[in-house]
Amino acid sequence: MPTSSVLVVEDSEIDQVIAKYMFNKFDENLEVLQAFDGVEALDILKGTQPQPIFIFLDINMPRMNGHDFLKAYESSDLNSTSIVMLTSSCQPEEKDKCLAYNSVKRYLTKPLEIADLEGLFKTS
Amino acid sequence: MPTIPFNSSSPKINSKAHSSRLEAVLNTVIDGIITINNRGDIQSFNPSAERIFGYAPEEVIGKNVKMLMPEPYHKEHDGYLQNYFNTGDKQVIGKGREVEAQRKNGTIFSMELGVNEMSIAGETMFVGTIRDISDRKGAEQALLENQAKLQAIVDNTVDGLITINEVGKIEHYNKACEGIFGFTFAEVVGKNVKMLMPEPYYKEHDGYLQNYQNSGTKKIIGIGREVKGKRKNGTCFPLDLSVSEVHIHGRKLYSGIVRDISERKKSEDRIEQANAELEEFSYRTSHDLRSPLVSSIRLLDIVQEAIENNEKDHALMGIGRIQKSLNQLEELVKDILTLTLTKNEKEDYEAVNVDTVINDSLNKLKHMENYERLSIQLVPQFEQSLITKKNRFVLIVENLLSNAIKYQDVSNDSSFVKVTTYRQENKFILTVSDNGLGIPKSLQKQLFQMFKRFHPKTSFGSGLGLYMMKKSVDVLGGRIEFDDMDNLSTFKVTLPQSLE
Numbered sequence: 001m002p003t004s005s006v007l008v009v010e011d012s013e014i015d016q017v018i019a020k021y022m023f024n025k026f027d028e029n030l031e032v033l034q035a036f037d038g039v040e041a042l043d044i045l046k047g048t049q050p051q052p053i054f055i056f057l058d059i060n061m062p063r064m065n066g067h068d069f070l071k072a073y074e075s076s077d078l079n080s081t082s083i084v085m086l087t088s089s090c091q092p093e094e095k096d097k098c099l100a101y102n103s104v105k106r107y108l109t110k111p112l113e114i115a116d117l118e119g120l121f122k123t124s
Numbered sequence: 125m126p127t128i129p130f131n132s133s134s135p136k137i138n139s140k141a142h143s144s145r146l147e148a149v150l151n152t153v154i155d156g157i158i159t160i161n162n163r164g165d166i167q168s169f170n171p172s173a174e175r176i177f178g179y180a181p182e183e184v185i186g187k188n189v190k191m192l193m194p195e196p197y198h199k200e201h202d203g204y205l206q207n208y209f210n211t212g213d214k215q216v217i218g219k220g221r222e223v224e225a226q227r228k229n230g231t232i233f234s235m236e237l238g239v240n241e242m243s244i245a246g247e248t249m250f251v252g253t254i255r256d257i258s259d260r261k262g263a264e265q266a267l268l269e270n271q272a273k274l275q276a277i278v279d280n281t282v283d284g285l286i287t288i289n290e291v292g293k294i295e296h297y298n299k300a301c302e303g304i305f306g307f308t309f310a311e312v313v314g315k316n317v318k319m320l321m322p323e324p325y326y327k328e329h330d331g332y333l334q335n336y337q338n339s340g341t342k343k344i345i346g347i348g349r350e351v352k353g354k355r356k357n358g359t360c361f362p363l364d365l366s367v368s369e370v371h372i373h374g375r376k377l378y379s380g381i382v383r384d385i386s387e388r389k390k391s392e393d394r395i396e397q398a399n400a401e402l403e404e405f406s407y408r409t410s411h412d413l414r415s416p417l418v419s420s421i422r423l424l425d426i427v428q429e430a431i432e433n434n435e436k437d438h439a440l441m442g443i444g445r446i447q448k449s450l451n452q453l454e455e456l457v458k459d460i461l462t463l464t465l466t467k468n469e470k471e472d473y474e475a476v477n478v479d480t481v482i483n484d485s486l487n488k489l490k491h492m493e494n495y496e497r498l499s500i501q502l503v504p505q506f507e508q509s510l511i512t513k514k515n516r517f518v519l520i521v522e523n524l525l526s527n528a529i530k531y532q533d534v535s536n537d538s539s540f541v542k543v544t545t546y547r548q549e550n551k552f553i554l555t556v557s558d559n560g561l562g563i564p565k566s567l568q569k570q571l572f573q574m575f576k577r578f579h580p581k582t583s584f585g586s587g588l589g590l591y592m593m594k595k596s597v598d599v600l601g602g603r604i605e606f607d608d609m610d611n612l613s614t615f616k617v618t619l620p621q622s623l624e
Contacts, residue, residue: 013445014419014423014445014448014449015419017423017426017442017445018419018422018423018426021422021425021426022422088412088415090407110415111414111415111418111419111422
């Protein structure tokens with residue numbers, strides 16, 4: 001049986017550690033892939049089969065930020081995984097902007113809670 | 125009431141019946157009727173004359189009529205009669221006119237007087253018909269006073285009052301309007317009121333009027349709303365306008381009250397901005413305070429698990445991360461406190477040595493990471509003292525310098541910061557340039573907003589530094605600008621060099 005995975009695109013090491021910890025707690029069989037910016041995320045996605053069930057995406061990142069990643073991702077042939085924004089920005093304009101992307105299904109603000117994951121996996 | 129028959133001195137009346145009829149008329153007529161002979165002696169005095177003057181007939185019959193007149197008529201009346209007999213020049217005879225008369229009690233009143241000449245048995249007599257018009261005069265006077273009062277109110281009210289006719293031509297325009305619009309009354313009277321409006325009202329106003337008159341559709345009449353006005357100098361401003369329709373002698377007029385609300389709008393905008401900032405502030409502080417705390421709690425779980433599993437290195441790593449999170453928290457709290465202080469602080473102006481402030485600040489920042497790898501170039505050309513609020517000024521200098529240190533490009537072997545001070549047209553100028561990470565063009569317009577971080581991963585900042593600096597520059601009546609020419613990030617602060 002292929003392992004299911006999630007990809008966390010997040011440049012803060014602390015946030016990566018915590019996200020991984022939360023996913024492990026939620027489901028220890030879930031593989032957590034880590035990318036520290038959009039460029040790394042695209043690379044990982046190209047080399048991963050099957051594709052992760054969710055991509056958790058931060059907005060503010062060096063090299064390639066969340067918006068640029070979304071544009072690149074949606075215009076690539078990878079475009080199949082639901083994306084969940086995971087960011088500290090709680091501005092409504094930012095939220096609207098993100099939810100306007102077809103691939104973006106949810107907009108979560110940090111910190112990530114177990115309840116968020118439960119809701120997410122239940123409805124998916 | 126005893127009356128002297130009108131015909132008492134008219135022996136030539138031939139019909140007794142006629143005479144008594146005439147007497148009845150004279151006794152009941154509302155107007156006072158007095159006859160005098162050619163010397164001015166009163167011959168008859170009817171009941172109404174009694175009522176008007178307060179004299180009984182026997183008090184006046186045979187006396188000169190000038191007793192009923194105040195000065196100057198009293199003195200001049202004999203002359204009038206004389207003049208008439210000499211020249212035939214009729215001053216009052218045959219015409220009605222308004223004159224003043226004097227009652228028995230000395231009070232003077234206005235009356236309408238008609239005088240006719242008649243000849244009885246060859247003797248010239250004059251009949252005076254008198255109507256007391258003091259009530260009417262009083263009403264007229266009251267009306268005039270009222271009008272003057274209203275005019276004074278209209279002239280002195282702070283609101284502008286404009287009246288236009290059916291086709292929009294200005295008929296009235298009070299003094300307040302002159303202040304509000306800059307046009308004098310003479311410049312606007314008779315002109316179309318749209319001259320006081322910017323587009324699109326200018327173009328549309330004739331249409332509004334036309335439309336209202338045709339269809340009764342009220343755009344503004346009776347409603348009142350905020351519109352834009354245009355001053356003589358071309359500037360536009362917000363104004364409150366209420367319009368009512370008035371009908372005067374069958375003419376339809378529109379009367380508008382205008383109030384310049386520029387100041388109110390400005391205050392509203394300031395309050396709105398302050399509110400938005402406050403909202404952002406409370407949201408961000410709660411969010412930013414909470415997030416390192418939540419991280420730390422999560423990290424503690426991780427550390428605990430690591431200890432339980434005897435993974436010492438793992439535990440130590442977790443502790444290091446907790447320290448980092450808590451340091452961020454501490455920095456944020458510190459900045460929030462400074463911000464609160466800066467907002468409230470009332471400070472006096474004093475003479476400040478700019479070079480000393482810069483050197484003290486650098487001294488204080490020496491402990492910062494990578495301070496030593498930064499080349500610091502000072503170009504002090506402002507040689508006098510700066511009259512300013514010292515704490516504010518220090519906050520500006522420290523923030524600019526610490527940003528340059530914090531956001532240096534560690535991959536560049538020749539990182540530098542250049543600080544220059546100089547004087548330009550009575551202004552003090554401070555520039556701080558560095559070849560560090562800079563600020564992305566797309567984010568530069570948010571530069572001085574609260575909680576904006578431009579390099580969140582490089583170094584933790586509260587996002588309040590530039591905001592506090594901007595507020596301080598504002599308080600000092602100065603300006604701060606950012607420029608990023610030739611890979612150099614330059615902040616330029618311009619301050620008045622003394623209290624102006």
